[in-house]
Amino acid sequence: MKTPTTVALALALHATILVGCARTPGPSPSTSRLPAAPPQAAAEPSAPQLTPTAVSSGNLDGAGTGSGNNHLFVLKPLPQGFTAPTTFSGTFDSAAGPQVDICELSGTRTGGASDKTRVCSTVQGAYHPPLVSNITGNPYRLKWDTRSSASITGGKDFRFRFLSKGLPIGFVDVGVYPKGQRPTGTALTRYNGFILVEQESTLDLQFRIEIGATAVAATDADTLEFGTVRLRGTNDTSPPTLTRTVTLSNAGNTELTGITLNVTGTNAGDFTLPATAPCTQPIVNSATATGGAVTSCGINVTFTPKAAGVRGASLVIQSRTPDAQKVVTLSGLGQSDVPPTPSNPPADGRLITVFPARSMVVLDKFPANQLVTVRVTHAAGAVGSNRTATVITNAAGFAEVNHPGGACWSGGTPFIQPGDTIEAATSVSIDQLTVADVNLTSLPVATLISDPTTTDPKLYDVDLRASVATALVNTATPGPAGLEVRIVDTSNTRFDKNQRRDLRASGDPAALDDEADLVRVGAIDGTHDKWVATFHNLDEHDVNLIMASTGIPRVMWLGTNPAAGNEVTIHEAGTGVTPEALAGCNAPFEGPSVTVSPVELSLLAPSSTSVASGTLTVQNTGGMPISLSLDGLTGSSTLKQTATTCNAKAPLDLKASCSIDVTFSPNNVAGPYLAFVTVNSQSPAGPQRVPVTGRVVAPPTADGKQLFLAPNTHNIFVFPGRSMVTAEKYQPGEVLTVQVFRNGSLKYKADNVIAGPDGTAEVNHPGGACWTSFTPYLLPGDQIRVLGSTSYEATTIQDVKLDLTSGGRATSRSGNTVTVTGTYDPALNPAALEVRIVDSSNTRFQVNGRRDLRAPGAGTLALTAPAFTGSFTLNTFDANLATADTAIARVAWLGTNPAAANEATLMEAGAGITRDPMPGCAATAPLDPPPTP
Numbered sequence: 030m031k032t033p034t035t036v037a038l039a040l041a042l043h044a045t046i047l048v049g050c051a052r053t054p055g056p057s058p059s060t061s062r063l064p065a066a067p068p069q070a071a072a073e074p075s076a077p078q079l080t081p082t083a084v085s086s087g088n089l090d091g092a093g094t095g096s097g098n099n100h101l102f103v104l105k106p107l108p109q110g111f112t113a114p115t116t117f118s119g120t121f122d123s124a125a126g127p128q129v130d131i132c133e134l135s136g137t138r139t140g141g142a143s144d145k146t147r148v149c150s151t152v153q154g155a156y157h158p159p160l161v162s163n164i165t166g167n168p169y170r171l172k173w174d175t176r177s178s179a180s181i182t183g184g185k186d187f188r189f190r191f192l193s194k195g196l197p198i199g200f201v202d203v204g205v206y207p208k209g210q211r212p213t214g215t216a217l218t219r220y221n222g223f224i225l226v227e228q229e230s231t232l233d234l235q236f237r238i239e240i241g242a243t244a245v246a247a248t249d250a251d252t253l254e255f256g257t258v259r260l261r262g263t264n265d266t267s268p269p270t271l272t273r274t275v276t277l278s279n280a281g282n283t284e285l286t287g288i289t290l291n292v293t294g295t296n297a298g299d300f301t302l303p304a305t306a307p308c309t310q311p312i313v314n315s316a317t318a319t320g321g322a323v324t325s326c327g328i329n330v331t332f333t334p335k336a337a338g339v340r341g342a343s344l345v346i347q348s349r350t351p352d353a354q355k356v357v358t359l360s361g362l363g364q365s366d367v368p369p370t371p372s373n374p375p376a377d378g379r380l381i382t383v384f385p386a387r388s389m390v391v392l393d394k395f396p397a398n399q400l401v402t403v404r405v406t407h408a409a410g411a412v413g414s415n416r417t418a419t420v421i422t423n424a425a426g427f428a429e430v431n432h433p434g435g436a437c438w439s440g441g442t443p444f445i446q447p448g449d450t451i452e453a454a455t456s457v458s459i460d461q462l463t464v465a466d467v468n469l470t471s472l473p474v475a476t477l478i479s480d481p482t483t484t485d486p487k488l489y490d491v492d493l494r495a496s497v498a499t500a501l502v503n504t505a506t507p508g509p510a511g512l513e514v515r516i517v518d519t520s521n522t523r524f525d526k527n528q529r530r531d532l533r534a535s536g537d538p539a540a541l542d543d544e545a546d547l548v549r550v551g552a553i554d555g556t557h558d559k560w561v562a563t564f565h566n567l568d569e570h571d572v573n574l575i576m577a578s579t580g581i582p583r584v585m586w587l588g589t590n591p592a593a594g595n596e597v598t599i600h601e602a603g604t605g606v607t608p609e610a611l612a613g614c615n616a617p618f619e620g621p622s623v624t625v626s627p628v629e630l631s632l633l634a635p636s637s638t639s640v641a642s643g644t645l646t647v648q649n650t651g652g653m654p655i656s657l658s659l660d661g662l663t664g665s666s667t668l669k670q671t672a673t674t675c676n677a678k679a680p681l682d683l684k685a686s687c688s689i690d691v692t693f694s695p696n697n698v699a700g701p702y703l704a705f706v707t708v709n710s711q712s713p714a715g716p717q718r719v720p721v722t723g724r725v726v727a728p729p730t731a732d733g734k735q736l737f738l739a740p741n742t743h744n745i746f747v748f749p750g751r752s753m754v755t756a757e758k759y760q761p762g763e764v765l766t767v768q769v770f771r772n773g774s775l776k777y778k779a780d781n782v783i784a785g786p787d788g789t790a791e792v793n794h795p796g797g798a799c800w801t802s803f804t805p806y807l808l809p810g811d812q813i814r815v816l817g818s819t820s821y822e823a824t825t826i827q828d829v830k831l832d833l834t835s836g837g838r839a840t841s842r843s844g845n846t847v848t849v850t851g852t853y854d855p856a857l858n859p860a861a862l863e864v865r866i867v868d869s870s871n872t873r874f875q876v877n878g879r880r881d882l883r884a885p886g887a888g889t890l891a892l893t894a895p896a897f898t899g900s901f902t903l904n905t906f907d908a909n910l911a912t913a914d915t916a917i918a919r920v921a922w923l924g925t926n927p928a929a930a931n932e933a934t935l936m937e938a939g940a941g942i943t944r945d946p947m948p949g950c951a952a953t954a955p956l957d958p959p960p961t962p
């Protein structure tokens with residue numbers, strides 16, 4: 030069964046998907062997209078396997094080749110096909126801190142090179158992990174008793190992985206054969222590279238670790254990019270050059286010595302090293318360094334192109350430990366001594382898109398596999414320094430700077446401002462874009478509207494304000510053809526309005542506007558006009574997508590000639606949109622920026638009468654002092670801002686922070702509740718809106734897990750009249766336990782309730798699980814708990830009832846007016862009550878084109894506590910359908926937070942509604958009658 034039709038769509042008001050360069054990737058700024066990266070195969074630690082000389086390399090074929098880790102030896106017993114070493118060149122490391130972990134191998138044994146790619150399975154047992162430590166002796170020694178677990182049987186293969194002070198340094202494979210059946214002939218060949226062990230025997234293993242086994246060469250960059258360097262002209266007295274530095278360090282736990290440097294590759298002659306060799310002293314790990322030990326050294330590489338075009342080579346860093354070899358890719362672009370004439374805007378169909386609020390630049394439709402230097406040149410009087418980045422386009426001519434999968438800025442991440450020039454230079458062209466002065470001046474605001482043409486009153490308009498410099502505005506009515514406002518959902522959920530992931534309001538009169546207006550409302554100052562984009566007649570689903578943290582508003586300038594599609598400036602605002610360095614980039618942001626943490630504040634009260642509190646921290650993460658102002662909390666009154674040190678009159682200094690204190694008073698209702706705090710600043714990211722949620726949780730259970738008294742990240746729906754529970758949004762295949770607590774004690778349960786492919790699990794419904802022992806007669810006040818792999822969540826059955834006729838029906842008819850009556854607990858929130866008539870044959874009602882009627886909605890809901898009346902005035906067809914045998918009447922309580930739509934009590938009446946066990950469950954779980962009054 031799918032989601033019960035009585036339950037409204039869940040509103041993603043507190044989604045926390047982040048966007049921005051240092052977070053989850055946001056929406057692609059172009060229609061040209063990079064292909065999705067293939068899933069990474071599971072891999073062993075970066076430790077090599079042992080070779081036939083008992084030292085490590087990647088060979089498994091018994092041929093005795095490979096260099097590997099010359100400081101790790103297995104001495105007794107040896108793998109099948111290996112030769113015993115007789116001498117050792119190194120010194121035994123008595124302080125290696127040896128450890129060995131053991132795991133079962135997946136896949137089929139071949140006795141060849143493919144065995145190295147086999148990975149450890151996740152089977153648990155006496156051999157998995159365990160980590161064998163406190164190993165002593167010279168050589169080191171351990172014993173493995175294959176009788177310790179019934180899971181260690183003949184025909185299985187295991188991997189012994191050697192570690193020194195926590196770092197993997199090598200592994201050897203062990204094959205267990207059935208007792209008394211040692212393999213011979215062809216079968217023995219398949220054990221090449223394996224230690225052979227008889228089932229139910231003890232493996233007595235000796236191994237030797239020498240000093241130097243774990244020296245690991247590391248660099249601060251795997252690629253050294255030099256950008257564009259002009260070739261020497263006829264009148265030049267010396268060739269132009271560019272020097273960059275790569276820093277070498279040691280990620281291992283022993284000294285890195287005997288370092289040699291060499292440049293190899295196609296254009297090795299274009300890249301030169303210093304005349305005096307650097308890095309001649311031993312390098313130690315900075316985490317363990319003492320005294321004046323050397324922890325790193327810089328290697329300067331100079332690029333002098335000898336020809337135009339892309340030039341590439343490799344810097345090979347080698348030491349006395351073979352495993353410590355490191356290769357750094359070198360790349361640069363030689364440019365003709367007569368540079369091409371810049372084209373602004375870009376020419377020949379090439380596209381440059383700039384996202385100032387992300388310090389991000391996107392190139393599209395450039396030559397494939399082309400090295401491009403991207404440069405930001407600030408306008409006169411602008412804050413910050415001119416910055417560059419070097420990128421290589423993919424096969425589709427696409428590349429990005431400061432976005433996941435793209436390149437980093439060099440030296441500092443620029444504060445991109447209106448009037449700046451963005452340049453993309455190749456060996457044959459220079460394309461430019463001037464950053465347009467467009468800006469979002471507010472976040473979306475939703476207004477409930479009344480539409481007499483529809484039976485659903487929950488329709489909204491959403492307004493979004495933007496400012497555009499008058500110098501860039503086309504004066505045509507109704508707006509500039511190059512201006513567009515969008516709202517994009519970064520979770521890729523589709524809007525009901527148009528079945529796309531974005532809504533658009535265009536300044537081009539000929540463009541599709543999705544029933545949206547973009548109207549100039551007047552001047553902000555002497556240089557800017559204000560525009561308002563209004564998106565009309567949106568349903569509740571779309572509004573909640575817009576208001577969630579996954580909804581990112583944009584104002585876009587599509588260029589002086591939008592039809593050419595060659596220049597775009599996009600200004601964004603919303604959760605996670607910040608001008609900061611891409612994760613992994615060593616280029617701090619140089620302009621104004623603030624970061625609010627956490628990105629969502631969740632307050633958990635231990636009871637419905639207690640108070641919970643928390644703090645938001647606002648930090649200046651930019652390169653200059655910044656002024657702040659707060660809008661305060663907007664949303665549920667149970668969440669309040671109680672104090673703040675963020676003074677709007679005093680700029681926040683570099684790296685300084687201030688705080689915002691928030692409290693949650695649940696007022697006897699479990700929640701969840703939602704509000705937003707908005708931090709305004711002159712950051713190009715615009716306002717930062719942070720969701721704050723509050724909910725009540727019970728004390729931890731006996732196993733230490735938290736019990737949420739209302740659903741947290743899942744849905745729980747209870748059908749008391751069917752003795753049925755539906756749980757949603759779990760992982761496919763997740764095994765759940767559903768419990769019924771009455772008066773604080775466990776009364777009933779259902780074990781091994783398995784979530785289906787869509788994450789839905791059900792009890793006492795066809796396709797679901799049976800109750801254990803007895804099918805419960807569910808009562809108001811019963812607490813339903815769903816125990817998942819990571820959470821315990823609950824909902825309490827509420828006292829809602831239907832008035833039934835002697836025939837067990839709940840609908841009454843007078844002419845073409847159909848009514849449903851009943852009672853409810855007066856303590857319930859009236860907004861959480863709903864009446865429906867559902868046609869179980871899936872016939873559509875003419876009044877709304879749906880298979881159900883709702884009050885409020887197509888009908889009216891009158892409440893006179895404790896009674897309710899749902900009334901539907903219909904045509905004859907609909908009145909007949911609403912009172913037919915296929916009609917099911919329902920009264921629903923939609924949860925402590927009806928907008929979240931994640932819990933419900935649904936009382937039903939109609940043909941086939943019974944509390945009996947579902948077919949197949951009666952024998953094992955007969956109906957337990959209700960308690961005697």
